[in-house]
Amino acid sequence: MSQTLTHFDARGDAHMVDVSAKPETHRIGVAAGQITMQPETLAMIRDGAHRKGDVFGVARLAGIMAAKRTGELIPLCHPLPLTRVTVEFMVDEAANAVCCRATTETVGRTGVEMEALTAATVALLTIYDMCKAVDRAMTISEVRLLEKHGGKSGSWLADPAV
Amino acid sequence: MSQTLTHFDARGDAHMVDVSAKPETHRIGVAAGQITMQPETLAMIRDGAHRKGDVFGVARLAGIMAAKRTGELIPLCHPLPLTRVTVEFMVDEAANAVCCRATTETVGRTGVEMEALTAATVALLTIYDMCKAVDRAMTISEVRLLEKHGGKSGSWLADPAV
Amino acid sequence: MSQTLTHFDARGDAHMVDVSAKPETHRIGVAAGQITMQPETLAMIRDGAHRKGDVFGVARLAGIMAAKRTGELIPLCHPLPLTRVTVEFMVDEAANAVCCRATTETVGRTGVEMEALTAATVALLTIYDMCKAVDRAMTISEVRLLEKHGGKSGSWLADPAV
Amino acid sequence: MSQTLTHFDARGDAHMVDVSAKPETHRIGVAAGQITMQPETLAMIRDGAHRKGDVFGVARLAGIMAAKRTGELIPLCHPLPLTRVTVEFMVDEAANAVCCRATTETVGRTGVEMEALTAATVALLTIYDMCKAVDRAMTISEVRLLEKHGGKSGSWLADPAV
Amino acid sequence: MSQTLTHFDARGDAHMVDVSAKPETHRIGVAAGQITMQPETLAMIRDGAHRKGDVFGVARLAGIMAAKRTGELIPLCHPLPLTRVTVEFMVDEAANAVCCRATTETVGRTGVEMEALTAATVALLTIYDMCKAVDRAMTISEVRLLEKHGGKSGSWLADPAV
Amino acid sequence: MSQTLTHFDARGDAHMVDVSAKPETHRIGVAAGQITMQPETLAMIRDGAHRKGDVFGVARLAGIMAAKRTGELIPLCHPLPLTRVTVEFMVDEAANAVCCRATTETVGRTGVEMEALTAATVALLTIYDMCKAVDRAMTISEVRLLEKHGGKSGSWLADPAV
Numbered sequence: 001m002s003q004t005l006t007h008f009d010a011r012g013d014a015h016m017v018d019v020s021a022k023p024e025t026h027r028i029g030v031a032a033g034q035i036t037m038q039p040e041t042l043a044m045i046r047d048g049a050h051r052k053g054d055v056f057g058v059a060r061l062a063g064i065m066a067a068k069r070t071g072e073l074i075p076l077c078h079p080l081p082l083t084r085v086t087v088e089f090m091v092d093e094a095a096n097a098v099c100c101r102a103t104t105e106t107v108g109r110t111g112v113e114m115e116a117l118t119a120a121t122v123a124l125l126t127i128y129d130m131c132k133a134v135d136r137a138m139t140i141s142e143v144r145l146l147e148k149h150g151g152k153s154g155s156w157l158a159d160p161a162v
Numbered sequence: 163m164s165q166t167l168t169h170f171d172a173r174g175d176a177h178m179v180d181v182s183a184k185p186e187t188h189r190i191g192v193a194a195g196q197i198t199m200q201p202e203t204l205a206m207i208r209d210g211a212h213r214k215g216d217v218f219g220v221a222r223l224a225g226i227m228a229a230k231r232t233g234e235l236i237p238l239c240h241p242l243p244l245t246r247v248t249v250e251f252m253v254d255e256a257a258n259a260v261c262c263r264a265t266t267e268t269v270g271r272t273g274v275e276m277e278a279l280t281a282a283t284v285a286l287l288t289i290y291d292m293c294k295a296v297d298r299a300m301t302i303s304e305v306r307l308l309e310k311h312g313g314k315s316g317s318w319l320a321d322p323a324v
Numbered sequence: 325m326s327q328t329l330t331h332f333d334a335r336g337d338a339h340m341v342d343v344s345a346k347p348e349t350h351r352i353g354v355a356a357g358q359i360t361m362q363p364e365t366l367a368m369i370r371d372g373a374h375r376k377g378d379v380f381g382v383a384r385l386a387g388i389m390a391a392k393r394t395g396e397l398i399p400l401c402h403p404l405p406l407t408r409v410t411v412e413f414m415v416d417e418a419a420n421a422v423c424c425r426a427t428t429e430t431v432g433r434t435g436v437e438m439e440a441l442t443a444a445t446v447a448l449l450t451i452y453d454m455c456k457a458v459d460r461a462m463t464i465s466e467v468r469l470l471e472k473h474g475g476k477s478g479s480w481l482a483d484p485a486v
Numbered sequence: 487m488s489q490t491l492t493h494f495d496a497r498g499d500a501h502m503v504d505v506s507a508k509p510e511t512h513r514i515g516v517a518a519g520q521i522t523m524q525p526e527t528l529a530m531i532r533d534g535a536h537r538k539g540d541v542f543g544v545a546r547l548a549g550i551m552a553a554k555r556t557g558e559l560i561p562l563c564h565p566l567p568l569t570r571v572t573v574e575f576m577v578d579e580a581a582n583a584v585c586c587r588a589t590t591e592t593v594g595r596t597g598v599e600m601e602a603l604t605a606a607t608v609a610l611l612t613i614y615d616m617c618k619a620v621d622r623a624m625t626i627s628e629v630r631l632l633e634k635h636g637g638k639s640g641s642w643l644a645d646p647a648v
Numbered sequence: 649m650s651q652t653l654t655h656f657d658a659r660g661d662a663h664m665v666d667v668s669a670k671p672e673t674h675r676i677g678v679a680a681g682q683i684t685m686q687p688e689t690l691a692m693i694r695d696g697a698h699r700k701g702d703v704f705g706v707a708r709l710a711g712i713m714a715a716k717r718t719g720e721l722i723p724l725c726h727p728l729p730l731t732r733v734t735v736e737f738m739v740d741e742a743a744n745a746v747c748c749r750a751t752t753e754t755v756g757r758t759g760v761e762m763e764a765l766t767a768a769t770v771a772l773l774t775i776y777d778m779c780k781a782v783d784r785a786m787t788i789s790e791v792r793l794l795e796k797h798g799g800k801s802g803s804w805l806a807d808p809a810v
Numbered sequence: 811m812s813q814t815l816t817h818f819d820a821r822g823d824a825h826m827v828d829v830s831a832k833p834e835t836h837r838i839g840v841a842a843g844q845i846t847m848q849p850e851t852l853a854m855i856r857d858g859a860h861r862k863g864d865v866f867g868v869a870r871l872a873g874i875m876a877a878k879r880t881g882e883l884i885p886l887c888h889p890l891p892l893t894r895v896t897v898e899f900m901v902d903e904a905a906n907a908v909c910c911r912a913t914t915e916t917v918g919r920t921g922v923e924m925e926a927l928t929a930a931t932v933a934l935l936t937i938y939d940m941c942k943a944v945d946r947a948m949t950i951s952e953v954r955l956l957e958k959h960g961g962k963s964g965s966w967l968a969d970p971a972v
Contacts, residue, residue, distance in 0.1 A: 005206060005293060008210070016892065044166070058381075068565050069234075073287075081566060085502040086495070106506070109893060129238065140302075140303075143301065144300070177411075178406065178408055178410070182431055216867055220867075226663070240405065267668045268668070331544070344731040368490070372498070396717070397548065397559075398608070398611060399544055399548050399712060403730060404729060437622075449607060453563060453600050456599060457491070460599075460644075462630070463630040464607070464629035464630070465626075465627035467629075482622075483623065540705060547885050554881055568826065569888065570825075570827065570828035573825075653941060655940045660864070662863075696822070701817075709885065721879070722936055724868065762935065762938070770883050778815055782815065789951035793947070
C-alpha cells in the first residue's frame with residue numbers, strides 16, 4: 001500500500017480533489033449496516049410494519065433524503081445529482097437485528113459510495129430514534145460498502161467471507 | 163415492556179411528539195462508535211495527525227457540524243439549540259480501529275442523544291471518506307449511546323459489560 | 325384597516341421584525357389545504373394506504389420535516405424550535421380530494437402560523453409529486469390558517485362559513 | 487388508467503426512481519397559483535410595489551430560492567441543477583387576488599414540474615407571511631401545473647377550460 | 649494578551665464551547681462592510697433602486713436569510729434563534745462604494761457577532777453577483793464588527809478612529 | 811458601459827438568468843481576501859498551526875463546505891456541481907494579516923466566481939470567529955476575484971497593479 005490519502009495535497013492540507021477531467025460514467029454504490037436490539041423491540045417494529053406505526057417507512061425516507069445531502073455532511077465529498085436511491089430493510093430474527101441495504105446511482109465524475117453509506121447510516125439512526133424510548137441500548141454495526149461500480153477503478157465487491 | 167413507540171399516534175401515524183409542556187432542563191448525551199481498518203490505513207491516519215494530512219481534524223469538524231443538523235436528518239427529531247459539542251478520537255492499535263466519542267449538550271425540552279449519535283456517525287463516515295481510496299473495506303460498528311442526563315427520566319448509563 | 329405591513333421599516337425596506345422584548349408563550353398554529361384529483365387517482369392513494377404504496381406516510385413526513393425548515397424558506401420568518409408537529413389527511417370522496425390539516429406548536433416569541441401552512445403545503449406538493457405520473461392536472465387549493473393561539477393577540481379562529 | 491404509482495417498488499416501498507439511463511434533455515415546467523385576500527390588503531401590496539414595501543420583490547426571491555431546494559423538500563424528487571427560474575405576479579382586481587406564475591428549466595434526466603410548483607407555492611406563502619398581520623384569512627388556491635416540456639412524454643398543457 | 653483561543657480544548661482539538669451554564673441575555677451585534685466599484689456600476693445600482701432592478705432589495709434579503717444560517721456556515725458557532733435582523737445600505741459617492749450595515753439580535757447564551765458579520769458579507773457578495781457582468785473588479789473591504797452588547801463581557805464598540 | 815444588469819428582466823424584476831442553451835465548459839474561479847489583526851493574534855494563529863489549535867485547518871474546511879452551498883446563499887446564483895475546491899492561507903507578517911486564496915472548478919453552463927468568493931469569505935469569517943475572543947477588531951478586506959476561465963467570455967485576470 002504505497003498510496004497516500006488523496007484528500008490532502010502535497011503540503012498536507014485538505015482539499016476537494018480535482019475531478020474536472022474525469023469523464024461522466026454510470027456509478028453505483030451499495031452499502032449495508034444493521035442495528036441490534038432487544039427481541040421485544042424488534043417485535044414492535046415488525047408488528048408495526050404490518051399494522052400501524054411503520055418504523056421502516058419513516059427510516060427509509062430518512063435514508064433516501066439523507067443520501068441527497070451527503071455533500072453537505074461529508075466535508076470533502078463532491079456534490080452529485082443522484083439518479084436513483086433505494087433503501088431496503090430485512091429482519092434478522094436470529095441476531096435480533098434489522099439489516100439495512102442502500103443503493104445509490106448517478107452519472108457523474110466521482111463515485112456514490114459515501115451516498116450509499118450515508119443513506120444506510122441515517123436510516124439506522126432513525127430506527128434508533130423511533131425506538132429509543134423503549135430500548136436505549138440498541139447498537140449500530142457492520143456499516144460497510146458492499147459494492148461499487150463505474151469510474152476508472154471499475155467494480156469492487158466486498159469480501160463475502162467477512 | 164408494555165410501552166408503545168411514542169413517535170406514532172393512536173392511529174399509527176408518525177408525528178413529532180408534543181414536548182410543549184416539558185420544562186427546559188440541562189441535557190447531556192454521550193455516544194460512541196468505531197471504525198475498523200487495515201493496519202496500514204491506521205498507520206497513515208495516525209502519522210498524518212502528527213505530521214500532515216490531519217484526518218481527525220477534518221472528521222471532528224464534520225461531526226460537530228452534523229450535530230447541529232440532526233433535526234434536518236432525523237425526521238421526527240425536535241430541533242434544538244446545542245450549547246456544547248465535542249468529538250474525540252482514540253486509536254485502538256489492538257483492534258486496528260479508531261474509536262470516536264461525541265458529547266452534546268443543551269438546555270431544552272428534549273434530550274440530545276440523537277445529536278451525539280449523529281456527530282459520532284458522521285465523524286466516522288468522514289474517516290471512511292478520507293481513507294476509502296486506500297481501504298474500501300473499513301467497517302463502522304459499536305455505534306451506541308453511552309450516557310444521557312437530564313429530563314424526566316434522569317440519567318442513563320450503558321451497561322459497561324457490553 | 326389602518327395598519328401597515330410590519331415586515332417593512334419606515335423607509336419601506338424589508339427586515340426581520342424585532343421580537344426580542346416579547347415574552348415566550350405557548351404558541352399553536354393550525355392550517356389546512358386540499359388537493360383535488362381524478363377519482364381513479366384518489367382510489368390509488370386510498371388503496372395504497374391500506375395495502376402497499378403509502379402516499380400519506382411519505383407526504384406526512386415531508387410536511388413534518390418542512391415545518392422545521394420554514395425559517396429557511398420564508399425570508400423574514402423568525403427561526404423557531406418547534407415542540408410539536410402533526411400532519412393529518414382525510415379523504416373527501418364527494419370532492420375527489422385529499423384534505424390535509426397541520427398543527428404546529430412552540431414556546432417562543434412569535435407565532436407558528438407559517439410553520440403550519442408550510443407543513444400543509446409541502447405535504448400536498450408531495451402528494452402531487454407521487455401521483456403526477458398518472459394525473460398531472462391535480463390542483464391544490466383552500467390552503468389557509470384555521471386557528472392560532474398564544475402571543476399578545478391571543479386566539480384567532482377562521483370563519484367557519486368560508 | 488392502468489398505471490401504478492412509480493414512486494413505489496413492487497413491494498410497495500418508496501424509492502427514488504431510477505433515471506440513470508434516461509438521456510439529458512431540455513426540460514421546462516410552468517406552474518401557477520393565487521392568493522385571495524381582502525381588497526384593503528391587495529391595495530396595500532399594490533401600492534407598496536410602487537412606493538415602498540415591495541411584497542412582490544420579497545416573494546419573488548423566496549420562490550426562486552425555494553425552487554433550488556425542491557430536492558430537499560420533496561422526499562423522492564431527484565436533485566437537479568436548474569438553468570433558469572422566473573416568478574411573476576399579476577394582480578387580479580376582480581378576484582381580490584394575486585396570481586403567481588413560475589417557470590423552471592434544466593437540462594437533465596427528469597422534469598422540473600415540482601420545482602415550478604414549489605417556487606409558486608413558496609412565493610404565495612411569503613405573501614401570506616408579509617400580510618398576515620393585517621389579514622389572517624388569506625387563502626391560497628389554484629396551485630397547478632400549466633405546462634411541461636421535454637423528456638420522453640414530451641409536452642403537456644393544462645386544459646384551459648378548467 | 650495571555651488569553652488562548654477558546655475554540656480549542658487543552659489538547660488543541662476544535663470543539664463547540666460549552667455555554668450551557670451561561671444565562672440567557674439580550675444580545676446585539678452590529679457589523680459593517682463595503683464594496684467598491686466603477687462609478688458607472690454604482691450609478692446603475694443607484695438608479696435601479698429608484699426605477700427598476702432593485703439590487704439593494706435582493707442583497708438585503710440575501711443578508712437577512714444568511715444570518716439565519718450562520719450556525720451552518722461557521723463550524724464552531726452555536727445555533728441561535730435570532731429575534732431581529734436588519735440590513736441597511738448607504739451609497740458613498742466619494743468612495744465609489746456601497747456601505748452595508750447589519751444588526752442582529754437574540755435572547756440567548758452566546759453573542760450574535762458572527763450573525764451580523766455573515767449578514768453583511770453575504771449581502772455584499774450578492775451585490776457582487778448582481779453586478780459582476782458589468783464590473784468584475786469590485787472589491788469587498790472594511791468588513792468588521794462595529795458593536796456588541798449583552799453577555800458577561802457587556803458592550804464593546806469599535807474604535808471610531810480606525 | 812452600455813450593458814444592463816442581467817439579473818433583472820425587462821420589467822426590472824429579479825430572475826435566475828436562462829443558461830439552458832449554453833454549452834458545458836470547464837470553468838475555473840480564483841478569489842482572494844485577507845483579514846488584518848493584532849500582531850499577538852497573528853502569532854497565536856501561526857503558532858497553533860504548528861503546535862495545537864489549527865485555525866487554518868478549521869477555516870479551510872469551512873471555506874470548502876461553504877463553496878458547495880453558494881447556490882443557497884446567493885439568491886440568483888445557479889446551483890453547480892463543483893469538481894474541485896481548494897482554500898489556501900498565507901501569513902503576511904508585514905501587514906499583520908492572513909491572506910486567503912480559493913480556487914473552484916466545475917464543468918458547467920455558468921461560471922464559479924461566486925463559489926470562489928464565497929469560499930474565501932467564509933474561510934475569513936471563520937478565522938474571525940475563532941479569534942474574536944482575543945481580538946474583536948479584526949477586519950476583512952481585499953475580497954476580490956483574481957481570475958476566471960471558461961465560458962463564452964473566456965479568461966479574465968484582475969489587474970495586478972491594484
